[in-house]
Amino acid sequence: MRYIHNRLSRVFTASAAIAVMSAGASAQTIAITGGRVYPVSSSPIENGTVLIRDGKIVAVGANVTIPADARRIDAAGKWVTPGLINSSTRLGLIEVGAVADTRDATALGHDNVAAAFTAWEGLNTRSVLIGPARREGVTNVVVLPGGNQLVSGQASMLTLIEGMPTDMVLRTPVAMLAQVQSPGGAGVGARGELLVRLRELIEDTRAFMKNRAAYERAETRDYSASRLDLQAMIPVVDGRLPLLVSADKSTDIDAALRIGRENNIRIIIGGGAEAWMIADKLAAAKVPVLAGAMNNIPGSFTQLGSTQENVGLLRRAGVQVVVIGNSGADDEGFNVRNIKQEAGNAVAYGMSWDDALRAVTLTPAEVFGVADRIGSIQAGHDANVVVWSGDPFEFTTVPEHVLVRGREYTEPDRQELLTERYKTLPPGQALPIRK
Amino acid sequence: MKSHFLTLAALAAISACAPARTTQQPAPVAAKDSAPPGMGGVSAPNADPFPSTYARRSSAPLVIRNVNIMTAAGPTIRNGMLSVTDGKIVAVGPTVTIPTGANVIDGAGKYVTPGIIDTHSHLGVYAAPGGQAQSDGNEATNPVTANVWAEHSVWPQDPQFPRNLASGVTTLQVLPGSANLIGGRSAVLKVVPSRTVQGMKFPGARYGLKMACGENPKRVYAQRGPSTRMGNVAGYRAAWIQAEAYRRRWDKWNKDHKGDPPTRDLGQETLAEVLRGNILVHNHCYRADEMAQMIDIANEFGYRIRAFHHSVEAYKIGDILAKENIGASLWADWGQFKMEALDGIKANIALVDRAGAKVAVHSDDPSGSQRLNQEAAKAMAAGIAAGIPITEDQAIKWLTINPAWQLGLDDKIGSIEPGKNADLILWSGDPFSVYSRPEKVWIDGSMYFDRLDPRQQWRTDFELGFVPLPGTSK
Numbered sequence: 003m004r005y006i007h008n009r010l011s012r013v014f015t016a017s018a019a020i021a022v023m024s025a026g027a028s029a030q031t032i033a034i035t036g037g038r039v040y041p042v043s044s045s046p047i048e049n050g051t052v053l054i055r056d057g058k059i060v061a062v063g064a065n066v067t068i069p070a071d072a073r074r075i076d077a078a079g080k081w082v083t084p085g086l087i088n089s090s091t092r093l094g095l096i097e098v099g100a101v102a103d104t105r106d107a108t109a110l111g112h113d114n115v116a117a118a119f120t121a122w123e124g125l126n127t128r129s130v131l132i133g134p135a136r137r138e139g140v141t142n143v144v145v146l147p148g149g150n151q152l153v154s155g156q157a158s159m160l161t162l163i164e165g166m167p168t169d170m171v172l173r174t175p176v177a178m179l180a181q182v183q184s185p186g187g188a189g190v191g192a193r194g195e196l197l198v199r200l201r202e203l204i205e206d207t208r209a210f211m212k213n214r215a216a217y218e219r220a221e222t223r224d225y226s227a228s229r230l231d232l233q234a235m236i237p238v239v240d241g242r243l244p245l246l247v248s249a250d251k252s253t254d255i256d257a258a259l260r261i262g263r264e265n266n267i268r269i270i271i272g273g274g275a276e277a278w279m280i281a282d283k284l285a286a287a288k289v290p291v292l293a294g295a296m297n298n299i300p301g302s303f304t305q306l307g308s309t310q311e312n313v314g315l316l317r318r319a320g321v322q323v324v325v326i327g328n329s330g331a332d333d334e335g336f337n338v339r340n341i342k343q344e345a346g347n348a349v350a351y352g353m354s355w356d357d358a359l360r361a362v363t364l365t366p367a368e369v370f371g372v373a374d375r376i377g378s379i380q381a382g383h384d385a386n387v388v389v390w391s392g393d394p395f396e397f398t399t400v401p402e403h404v405l406v407r408g409r410e411y412t413e414p415d416r417q418e419l420l421t422e423r424y425k426t427l428p429p430g431q432a433l434p435i436r437k
Numbered sequence: 438m439k440s441h442f443l444t445l446a447a448l449a450a451i452s453a454c455a456p457a458r459t460t461q462q463p464a465p466v467a468a469k470d471s472a473p474p475g476m477g478g479v480s481a482p483n484a485d486p487f488p489s490t491y492a493r494r495s496s497a498p499l500v501i502r503n504v505n506i507m508t509a510a511g512p513t514i515r516n517g518m519l520s521v522t523d524g525k526i527v528a529v530g531p532t533v534t535i536p537t538g539a540n541v542i543d544g545a546g547k548y549v550t551p552g553i554i555d556t557h558s559h560l561g562v563y564a565a566p567g568g569q570a571q572s573d574g575n576e577a578t579n580p581v582t583a584n585v586w587a588e589h590s591v592w593p594q595d596p597q598f599p600r601n602l603a604s605g606v607t608t609l610q611v612l613p614g615s616a617n618l619i620g621g622r623s624a625v626l627k628v629v630p631s632r633t634v635q636g637m638k639f640p641g642a643r644y645g646l647k648m649a650c651g652e653n654p655k656r657v658y659a660q661r662g663p664s665t666r667m668g669n670v671a672g673y674r675a676a677w678i679q680a681e682a683y684r685r686r687w688d689k690w691n692k693d694h695k696g697d698p699p700t701r702d703l704g705q706e707t708l709a710e711v712l713r714g715n716i717l718v719h720n721h722c723y724r725a726d727e728m729a730q731m732i733d734i735a736n737e738f739g740y741r742i743r744a745f746h747h748s749v750e751a752y753k754i755g756d757i758l759a760k761e762n763i764g765a766s767l768w769a770d771w772g773q774f775k776m777e778a779l780d781g782i783k784a785n786i787a788l789v790d791r792a793g794a795k796v797a798v799h800s801d802d803p804s805g806s807q808r809l810n811q812e813a814a815k816a817m818a819a820g821i822a823a824g825i826p827i828t829e830d831q832a833i834k835w836l837t838i839n840p841a842w843q844l845g846l847d848d849k850i851g852s853i854e855p856g857k858n859a860d861l862i863l864w865s866g867d868p869f870s871v872y873s874r875p876e877k878v879w880i881d882g883s884m885y886f887d888r889l890d891p892r893q894q895w896r897t898d899f900e901l902g903f904v905p906l907p908g909t910s911k
Contacts, residue, residue: 100652100775131773279905299803300596300904302566307905329804336773336781343811346871395871397814400822417772417782421823424752424788 025170026163027057027385028409033068034389037077042084042364043378052082054385057407062379075403077389083359084379085141085386085406086394088341089292089366090272090326092334093132093143093160094125094170099335107148109155111231114189115203117238118230119155121147122174125167131335133415136162138339139394139401141386142172142376144366146246146334147179150187152199154179156234157246159370161384163406176370177246177270178238182261183254183304197257202226204265207235244268244369246292250275251304259287270369273328274316276307281319290322290369295348296329313361314352323353324369325361346395358395484710487588489638491627494883498522498536501863504544508853509551509837512830519549521859524881529853542877548868550833551853552607552860552880554840555806556719556766557746557799560598561591561611561626561634565803575614576621580658581676583646584704585621587613591634596904597803599895602628602886604807605862605875608639610844615649615721616657618672622707623647623719625844627880630895643845645743646711648673650722650731651777670730677738680708717743717845719766723777725753732761744843746799749781755792764843765789766799769812769819786813786835787820787827797840809836814869829869858882 032054039050041062051066052059061067068074097104106124109116122145135143141162147155158174180200181187188196206225210232213222217229225232237243247258250273259280262269271277274293277284284291295313300306316323327333327344345358353361367377375384385408392399404411414422499521506514506529519529522536535541562574573590576582591611601609606628613620623645626637654672655663663669683705690698710716718735722728722745735742744764745751749772751758751765758765767789772781789796798813800806813832820827841851850858859882866873878886887893894907 098773098776098779296804296808298600298807299565300900301803302568306566306903309907311907330802331805332771332774337770340770343815343871347808347811350872350874397811397818397869397871398821400818420780421752421782421784421788425823427753427756427792 025165025407026161026409027407028405029056030408031055031069031072032075032385032405032408032410033066033072034075034077034082034387034403035068037080037082037389039082039379040084040359041379042360043380050082052379052387054387054405054408057385057409059379059381059383059385059387061381075389080402081390081392081394081399082379083139083388083390083394084363084377085388085404086139086341086362087142087144087366087377088135088140088327088333088338088362089144089324089370090328090334091143091145091338092148093135093145093338094127094129095121095145095148096335097126097129097131099332105148107146109147109149111149111151111154112228113226114151114187114199115153115227115231116147116149116151116155117153117178117227117232117234119147120158120174121145121155122158122160122167122171125160125170127165127167127170130416131338132162133411133413134336134417135338136404136406136411137401137415137418138342139388139390139404140338140341141388141404141406142367143338144176144370150181150184150248152180152188152196152203153231153235154181157370159372159376161376161386161406163409172375173370173372175237175243176372177244178235179246179248179272181248182257183249183251193254193257197261199226200261201264203235204239204261204267207232207239211236211239238267239265241266241268244270246270246272248272250302250308252276252279252307254304255280256283259283259289262287262289272326275305275312277321278309278312278315279307281316281321284316285320288322290324290365291316292324292326292369294326294328294333295344295351295353296327310347310351313348317353317357317361322365322369323357323361324366325358342395343397349395355395487586487635487638489640490633490635491629491631491638491640493524493881496524496540496883498539499859499879499882500533500535500539500541501544501549501861502541504863505548506853507548507550507830507833507868509833510852510854519853519861521861521879521882524859524883526853526855526857526859528855542863544863546866547876548864548866548873549853550605550862550864550868551837551851551857552862552878553605553809553836554608554797554844554846554851555601555606555800555809556610556744556797556840556843557801558601558609558611558803558806559614559801560601560609560803560806561593561595562587562613563803564592564595565597574612575616577614577616577657580617580654580663580672581619581704582613582617582621583619583676583680583707584702585613586624586644587611587622587647588624588634588638591624591626591637593631593634593637594897594899596897596900598628599630599897599900601803601806602878602895603875603888605810605864605878606806607860607862607878607880608841608844608846608850609806610645610719612645612647612719615647615653618649618654618663618669619676619708620647620649622716625846629880629885630897639846641849644707644710644716645719645844646707646716648718648720648731650720650727651724652775653721666727670734673731673734674737676708677712677734677740680705680712681738684709684712711740712738714741717843719744719746719843721746723747723749725750727777728754729757732757732763743845744795744797747778747801749778749785751794751796752782752785752788753780755789755794758789759793764795764797764839766797766840766843767816768801768805769798769816783815783819784823784825786816787823787825790820790827790831790835791825795839795842796835797843798835799840810868810873811871814871817869829867832869
């Protein structure tokens, strides 16, 4: 497996002496002045300045010396935050849901396992949905493989810049996607059997690691997964790569914790509708949860305890919470941008505002191992910064400047082009004539 | 929606839509859009076989004072008052007379709006928890099923109902799904606990007819047809040709009562009622060019389209919709999930509003239906970003009076004016803020939800034991 572990940050240590620019970065020096700055990693700064050079943040604070040649962005009366991170998307993997040709999210796999699947390699980096997400302050996304297999493939953290997939990928894999709630999806008949299969996969991965040479000589017993899938699972069983387990029901979440504990595997819970029911256990196990804040429907027997208070209750119990969009309004594509609405709803249902901002910036960066690059406004980090006209979670607030690696994106996206075209209807169109 | 209908050909042995015979029909006269609300089925043998049994709960007079009132009929009244007696709004203004024995609520810092009306819901027909047993919204066995009525699929114990009520939705139009060219009758429901669907039915509401354009029918019926858009159009026209003949036969018999009455046909009966103007057409249609064709079809057969639904391209023909007096039920920000939804833009609602058509924010989604205020806020913000200065006083109409008009109920609900039903929401703050939530909800002047009082929070039969009580794991 090609493990692009922080490929770029090996080149860029967090020092100010950067010789080469990272992909998509702007060479300009920019000073965002006078705003209320939320670094997230530290306390808010009233009337703060964020200084950006060569796509990196070089300074942040109340007393920052601004070079004469810097382009100034006046943020007086504005709010300045890190770019938002949506950690549950298929941006660039599915362009038009109903058009098979544009769907590259889901692998066939072998025997309901697709651990080797590098979804990011099929990224459509020219997706017309990237612009609208970025326009509304989303600078980074995790792209997840689709499907509902036992193991569905590798998740990647992207930066929303232009270029090829290798340019957009900040780090991959950041997690291996699995599930413990749908026996049918895993090709088995019952939950218990699903867990047996998952354990078998983990054991076989260990055996494969130990007996590589024998395996190549075809002198090992049969394994339950293909060579490439076993290879892809190695960092998971090593404890280097988290297993992102889709689970809503409290007992399924508990099963995922058990698998993690038995095997010393790092677990992240995805979905987590009933996570609040075992919040203390999750906190004790230091297992983060990715969950939405706009779900309260017992839409299936795995989600009977679904409540909008979920993320707030988890946070209060000390669980690391990443707020994602999963209310069903195409939060993984067209409405990746609505992550700020999720955060606002989290606040409406009991999460503190600061925690909600953290849950869509620094916490996902930490959970996916990229907090040295994104998720906060700190010197040496990528200049993914948004200047908002007000509270970023309010609908009337406008993201006035969105910078990704120091470059401000202002090109109109497809939806803006359509809006512009039809703002004035063309004259001379024949209207239907009522007889 | 799944589209594996390999057995369709077998299922379709009984067809409600015989092949069209091209007969010479006299040009029909366009139906007037002035039919009185309510069941005007003068010629349907039994126009109301499942009558509403909803009865207003008696309640003390209500006064809310010191509150911001978004009336949907004029500018917001700051720190105003309103009073309710016998389920009706009696007075609204800076100050009102407090009736004897009134329950007086102080709304300092809070807002009152009319109850929210969702024109496009599948609650009860696609009930939670989902699954085959609860999928009752699409009779996908024939492209024309004008004979089915959504109310016969509604499960009053759907736990989605109380969640909708708690979000301020007081009136819903439950529609059949969009698998079919003509999907059947809708039901207009009050969001109230009831052992029967009849107990939820809005008294006097006219029925709607669900029609669907474009991709869905041709995908579902690809094996047996229609499999193309032109096949879709041929299917609508064939159905209306038959319905027109049926209507004439029955209208004639109703006039002279000569001989045996014609044989009843449930599907034709529904379509004939549309032609007479007694049932309102709600047409699922995404693309501008297709909407223009549906308007021509309506003109050909002399019926009116009351509203287009979903219509992500409504902004391309806002002028046509306004001129034809056709409403639009739209999403704030959905699009691109299929080819016909490709051109969805967030300014759609604002652009159609500016063109002068009656636009509503709809959901088609049990989650979105609980946050229609937030959807409207997004649409308002998108309008402003596009240079269309939408005010909150305009945006509130998208949730209230405009959907009320689309359902033909704007004389009863949709605004805070004397004489209207007291369907009211008391919001914790500005309803267009992400942080605001309904605190109390009244229907016909009776409180049905109180966020501060667990005894005023409806729990369906299903939820007992299965779903933990709010705030507990019991």
